[in-house]
Structures are given as structure tokens and as C-alpha cells.
Amino acid sequence: MDSSKLKKTNLSQEDLFNFSELFKLMKPRVMSLVIFTCAVGLLTAPNLVSTKDAIIGILLVSLGAGAAGALNMWYESDLDALMTRTCLRPIPTGKVNKNQALIFGVTLSIVSVVALDYFTNRISAAILLLTILFYVFVYTIWLKRRTPQNIVIGGAAGAFPPVIGWTIATGSLSIEPLAFFLIIFFWTPSHFWALSLYKSDDYKRANIPMLPITNGVESTKINIFVYSLLMLPVIIFPYLIDFVGLIFLIPSLLLTFYYNFLCFELYNYKKNKFNSKKAKSIFGYSILYLFLVFVLFLIDKIT
Structure with a gap:
């Protein structure tokens, strides 16, 4: 192959790598x-x-x-x-x-x-x-x-x-998109604090003041559970303002109840200790939970 062509090929590959x-x-x-x-x-x-x-x-x-x-x-x-x-x-x-x-x-x-x-x-x-x-x-x-x-x-x-x-x-802007905002805003703490529990060594090494490091495991478990409970009124809010119907409300509440149950199990574990597997399951379920809640917004809209 011509050396100039080879050079161009290598350059394009390098550019592609940089873009990646x-x-x-x-x-x-x-x-x-x-x-x-x-x-x-x-x-x-x-x-x-x-x-x-x-x-x-x-x-x-x-x-x-x-x-x-x-x-x-x-x-x-x-x-x-x-x-x-x-x-x-x-x-x-x-x-x-x-x-x-x-x-x-x-x-x-x-x-x-x-x-x-x-x-x-x-x-x-x-x-x-x-x-x-x-x-x-x-x-x-x-x-x-x-x-x-x-x-x-x-x-x-x-x-x-x-x-x-x-x-x-x-x-x-109107009151309806406030429902979206509140759901994600109140979902975020329990989602990330579950992650911070089983990644606490990482955060400690980097000196990032995440809740398990500054306030301890027990306080973090309580906060995760409390924020999961706060999802209940937040999930009901779009129904109260007539933004959604029962097609959204009932399955969303069931998903939230299960989230509450997982967070309660984590909270109810041994004092000042946590179940790493349970913390990971809460983190994983929280992602699925948010996805399904927003899917239910769409389903409610088209039905």
C-alpha cells in the first residue's frame, strides 16, 4: 500500500478513536x-x-x-x-x-x-x-x-x-411538567445513596462527603427508606391535578410499594450494617422503576 494512503488510514482511525x-x-x-x-x-x-x-x-x-x-x-x-x-x-x-x-x-x-x-x-x-x-x-x-x-x-x-x-x-410552563420534575427530584437521593452504600470505599478514598461516610450506614438506610416513602405522594400528584388517570396511578403505586418494601428491608437489616446485595438490588430496581413510571405516562396518554 502507498505510504500516504496508509498515513491517511491511520489518521482517520485515530480521529475515530478520539471521537469515541x-x-x-x-x-x-x-x-x-x-x-x-x-x-x-x-x-x-x-x-x-x-x-x-x-x-x-x-x-x-x-x-x-x-x-x-x-x-x-x-x-x-x-x-x-x-x-x-x-x-x-x-x-x-x-x-x-x-x-x-x-x-x-x-x-x-x-x-x-x-x-x-x-x-x-x-x-x-x-x-x-x-x-x-x-x-x-x-x-x-x-x-x-x-x-x-x-x-x-x-x-x-x-x-x-x-x-x-x-x-x-x-x-x-404549567403545573403538569412539575409532576415530572418532582418524580425525578425525589427519586434521585434513594437511587444514589443505595449506590454510595456499596461504593462507600470509593467515595471515602476520593474524600467525597457522601451520606454513608459523613452520617454513617444507619442514617443512610433511614434516609433511603424515607425518600422511597416520599415517592408515594409524588406519584399521586399527577393524578390529583388531572394530568393522568387510573391507568397511570394504580400500576405506579404498585411499583412504588415494591420500592418501599425493598428499602424497608435494607433499613431493617442489622443496626449500623447493610446488605450489599440488597443495596445493589435497590439501585438496579430504582432505574427500572423510573423507566416504567415514565412509560406509564405515555401509556396513560395514548389510552
Whole structure:
């Protein structure tokens, strides 16, 4: 093969590799949740949106979420290097440097917000900008290293995407998307505290003040159970405002009761100790739980 052709081939492979690593900075798993919840917010809104506009809007919101993820990894690269859960991320492994991550995150932030303003409406762009700024400055920079309540307050960032989906369709805010926000906001603490229980050594090594480290195992178990109980009024709320019917309410309550049961089992375990298997099952079920609740929003909408 001609040496120049070989050089071009190697260059293209290297570019593809770099793109792959940059994509990992965007936290694809988190982005998938953003895409789904944003789509639910959009599809349950009273206004019809063309398929093209819906896809553009959802993709831009997911880009904004990816931008926030990249900036989070840029700022927390020192912590990521200390934790087994995150040590293989692009910056700790040296596959992407911090300057690249910063430029990538800032550029994506600007592009996603400006494009969302152009293709949809000003309020959607404003909420997306608020989401990025809140996740980066309030959660990542201010709260994460300072307080065990980091995930409670910071959880607001993850609760905005379905609200943005709603505003993309309607161009306005109302009480209905508050239901989406409250569900994700009150779901987040028990979800992450279950993870922090069986990953507490990681958080301790990185000196991150998660609840099991600052307040102990027993306090964490109590908080997980209490926040699981708070999901009951939150799940009933969309029914009370006539946003959904019994098709949503009954199965959602059954899913919530089972979540309460799992969290109670964890709480009821030996004092100041926890069952690692149970904590993992709560973390895993919490993901399925949130997914099914949002699926039920869609089912209720089309029936």
C-alpha cells in the first residue's frame, strides 16, 4: 500500500478513536435517560410537534446534557482517578486531556443552547442553560465536595429534561411538567445513596462527603427508606391535578410499594450494617422503576 494512503488510514482511525473518547465524556448512559424523559415530556404535552422538530429538540437537549457531563468530568478528573468506578474514564486514562474536555464541554453547551433557541423557543433554551449551569456550578463545583446533601439539591439538574420536552411542545410552563420534575427530584437521593452504600470505599478514598461516610450506614438506610416513602405522594400528584388517570396511578403505586418494601428491608437489616446485595438490588430496581413510571405516562396518554 502507498505510504500516504496508509498515513491517511491511520489518521482517520485515530480521529475515530478520539471521537469515541470525547463521546464517553458526555456520559452516554445519562444521555439515554435524558433522551427518554425529554421525549416523554414532549409526547405527553397537549400540543402536537412534527417528528422533525421533536427529534431536533430532543437531540439538542441530549447534547446539552452531554456538555454538562463533559464539564463535570473536566472538573472532577482528580476524583475520578481515585475511584474504581470512574478511573477508566477518558481523562484519568490520559486519552483526553483536561483542556480538550473543557473546550469540548463549553462548545457543546453554547451550540446546544443557541440551537435550541433557534429551532424551538426561548424558554426551552433558557431551561437547558439553567440545567447545564446548575449541574456544573451548583452541583459539581459547589456542593459535591462540601455536603452530603449534594445529591439531594443537585438532583434538580436531572429533573429538568422532561420539563424542557414539555416546553419544546408548548412554548410555556404549567403545573403538569412539575409532576415530572418532582418524580425525578425525589427519586434521585434513594437511587444514589443505595449506590454510595456499596461504593462507600470509593467515595471515602476520593474524600467525597457522601451520606454513608459523613452520617454513617444507619442514617443512610433511614434516609433511603424515607425518600422511597416520599415517592408515594409524588406519584399521586399527577393524578390529583388531572394530568393522568387510573391507568397511570394504580400500576405506579404498585411499583412504588415494591420500592418501599425493598428499602424497608435494607433499613431493617442489622443496626449500623447493610446488605450489599440488597443495596445493589435497590439501585438496579430504582432505574427500572423510573423507566416504567415514565412509560406509564405515555401509556396513560395514548389510552
